[in-house]
Amino acid sequence: MSEEWQEYVKDSRTTCKYGIKCYQKNPEHHKQYKHPPKLKANKKQRNDRFKPYNKAKVTQHVSQNSKEVEKIKDDEVASLPSASTTVENDDEDKLEKSDETDIESDCRVSYYNKDEDRSILKELFLVDMPPDFYKFYECLTKESDSMEKLLASVNLQLIGPYELFLNKLPKLKDKDLYLIHWRFFYDPPEFQAVLKKKGKSEFHIGYYRDDPKENPVFLAKNDSATDCVITPISENIFGAVYWFLQKEKKTSPFISMACQKVMEKVKSWAEEHNYSLEEFNMKNRLKNIVCRTFHSAGIVVPYNKKTQLGYRKLAESDANIKKMFKKLSEAKSQEEKDKILSELQPVITYASIAMDECDFGTGLEAGIDLFCSGLKELQTSALKNLEVAYSLLQREAFGKIIKVHMQHRRKGPDMSMLNI
Secondary structure: OOHHHHHHHHOOOEEOOOHHHOOOOOHHHHHHEEOOOOOOOOHHHHHOOOOOOOOOOOOOOOOHHHHHHHOOOHHHHHOOOOOOOOOOOOOOHHHHHHHHOOOOOOOOOOEOOOOOOOHHHHHHHOOOOOHHHHHHHHHHHHHOOOHHHHHHOOOEEEOHHHHHOOOOOEOOOOHHHHHHOOOOOOOOOOEEEEEEEOOOOOEEEEEEOOOOOOOOOEEEEEEOOOOOOOEEEEOOHHHHHHHHHHHHOOOOHHHHHHHHHHHHHHHHHHHHOOOOOOEOOHHHHHOOOOEOOOOOOOEOOOOEOOOOEOOOOOOOOHHHHHHHHHHHHHOOOHHHHHHHHHHHHHHHHHHHHHHHOOOHHHHHHHHHHHHHHOOHHHHHHHHHHHHHHHHHOOOHHHHHHHHHHHHOOOOOOOOOHHHO
16 A cells, blocks of 8 residues: 555545545645545556557556555445545546547458448447438539549548548447547537548538437538637538538639539539528527527527526626636636636536526536637536536437547547547
8 A cells, every 4th residue: 555545544534525526725625624645647658558550569557556556455445435426627637547548459450331331320420410411422423433532622521421431431449439530629519520621721511410319400610720619501511512612712713613613513413402502591590599609509408488497597607707718728827727717616516506407508508618618627527517418408429429529639630530
């Protein structure tokens, strides 16, 4: 047993019921209650973690602290305090540990055949793709033998679920990794990317749905290198691609002609299959959403206008919350961060209370806003709010997606799961 654990066991102070997850910084609290020591992971183990599809063998390291924990006697383990379900602001270690998860794979990567049953997409991505998703691919195959070259000529790339039809969707033992395949930094579970601008751009287009069991409401765009805003474009992928080409043709005279040619093809396909090229009307959506959230696409939850059950506003205004996020991102010392986190805590606490009182939309809004902050200090709170909200709303697939995303959340233009 380590010296730290020996001291903890002998300590006569009252055990804090929140244990290692206690977020209290008050010296008086720590004088009155004892807390178990935090075990730090072996840095060498973290540096040597396995990267997918590397052929080099990986040596497994066991941290000294892990060995020490195993030696703790049964009666001492039984005396350790239990974890609390209270929302904390400083247990990001749990999320960081997930980065060390090994990705089991064979050196020889195999891929799903493009003729695989389409139901595999629902199995891997947990959502059904709509009819226009498949129809757009069919139009591409009929038009060109090399659809990738056709799209590349206008700076577009098929990603995510579309890779099944390109023989580029790898077979992995860990099915959870498909949930983050081409999932960008600010993509909530409601957003499934299917197209991106080629190269180092983080601009991407995807389907947005309010419920994993329902069809998408619209296609939207986001540039994760810029912000978290999700902007609706069109009700179908033909309209979304047409919108993109209209904007892209203005960026350079060298690509203008290629964009015009593909625009004419997309327009012809849309007319042939009765798909509208009109932009999405956000005014119609405003009737259904309970709030816009920080990503601006809004959230839809069951809400009774008479009883006002289902949603209530957050404890602070959006403007004040954004100010606190800004202060937290600019804070240089831990003391400054702790002060701001204590100011944010009532927002998180009241959102949790709201969910207990059946205002599930409030918890969802709080979780989305914390997620959109992109701040490491708020990831744990964001995850807990979203997991509870999605569970209460019976949107379990979204709960699973956000859990895996938070474990592997990262920035950059190449969000393929092969680059974790």
